[in-house]
Amino acid sequence: MTDQIARIRITLEDMKPAIWRRVELPVTNSLKTLHLAIQACMLFENYHLFRFDVGDAAYGIRFDDDDAFMVRTRDAANMRIGKLVERGITSFTYTYDFGDNWRHRIEIEEITPAIPGIDYPRFVDGERRAPPEDVGGTPGFEEFLEAMSKPRHPERKSMIEWYGRPFDPADISPDEISARMAKLAKRRAQGKAAYADAKSRDS
Numbered sequence: 001m002t003d004q005i006a007r008i009r010i011t012l013e014d015m016k017p018a019i020w021r022r023v024e025l026p027v028t029n030s031l032k033t034l035h036l037a038i039q040a041c042m043l044f045e046n047y048h049l050f051r052f053d054v055g056d057a058a059y060g061i062r063f064d065d066d067d068a069f070m071v072r073t074r075d076a077a078n079m080r081i082g083k084l085v086e087r088g089i090t091s092f093t094y095t096y097d098f099g100d101n102w103r104h105r106i107e108i109e110e111i112t113p114a115i116p117g118i119d120y121p122r123f124v125d126g127e128r129r130a131p132p133e134d135v136g137g138t139p140g141f142e143e144f145l146e147a148m149s150k151p152r153h154p155e156r157k158s159m160i161e162w163y164g165r166p167f168d169p170a171d172i173s174p175d176e177i178s179a180r181m182a183k184l185a186k187r188r189a190q191g192k193a194a195y196a197d198a199k200s201r202d203s
Contacts, residue, residue, distance in 0.1 A: 003028065003114040006081050010038055010094070012130060013103040014138055021126035021172075023181070026188075027082030027111065029121065031059050033188070035076060037121045038094060038104065040180035042130040043173060048097035052076060052106070054089060085111060100137040119185035123177045129169050145169060 003026040012019040021041040025034060031052050039046045051060040051073060059076040084092075090108040095101065114120065131141040147155040148167040160166055 003120070004082065005112050005114050005120060006085065007109045007112065007124070008034070008081075009107045009109055010041065011105045011107070012042075013093075013105055015128070017128055019128040019130055021177075022109075022124040023121055024124060025081060025121040026114065027080065027085060029081055029188070031076040031079045031081070033121065033184070034081060034106075035094070036184055037181065038096070040121075040184055041123050041126065041177050043176065043180075044096060044130065045133050047133055048099070050076075050094065050096045051098075052079075052092060052094050054079075054084065054092040081108070084108070097133075100131070100133075100135065100140070102131070102137075119182065119189070121181055121184050121188070123174070123181045126172050126177075127170075129167070129172050132163055132167070 005024050006027050007022065007024050010021045010023065021038075023037050023041055025037060035050050035052075036046070038044070049061060051058050058073045059079050060073045062073055062075040084090075085108060092106050094104040094106050096104070132144070135141045135144050143155070144159055144163075144167070147153045147159045148163075148169075150156065
């Protein structure tokens with residue numbers, strides 16, 4: 001049976017011009033895999049906690065003491081994209097790093113049959129480079145961009161040393177994104193193969 005594929009647009013909120021990516025994932029993938037795809041296409045490093053807010057429910061990494069907080073977080077690995085689509089949910093939010101507080105709008109644009117020979121998840125397109133890790137949220141990122149864009153800015157040298165190189169806000173590094181997504185697709189293929197192998201041994 002051909003996989004059904006969700007085409008998903010990820011937009012970092014409160015950014016002008018918009019920073020966005022479009023990815024495709026099988027609807028059988030979980031929100032945990034979507035989290036890893038967002039990390040890959042935004043070139044984040046998966047250093048921090050994350051949470052999907054879907055209606056009244058929150059999905060992320062489950063901790064035993066979660067109930068002490070106002071919102072109970074469910075395990076993102078246990079919710080599949082297809083289940084959300086079945087419920088008519090096509091728009092929700094994803095927050096990464098509760099210090100910098102990067103909120104993303106997630107929109108499931110369409111469901112299509114998988115294209116034979118294509119590895120999923122895959123990166124489709126996007127614009128504008130995402131903020132570096134630990135830059136200090138939206139205000140810190142604005143200061144960072146200001147310093148990077150002006151050769152005579154007093155903070156430019158220290159910002160380049162901190163980041164490791166000049167920052168081009170227009171360069172999303174599509175080759176690096178595609179390489180990261182390919183790793184994710186390979187892990188998925190290995191997981192599917194191992195599952196099929198285990199089932200054939202059981203039968």
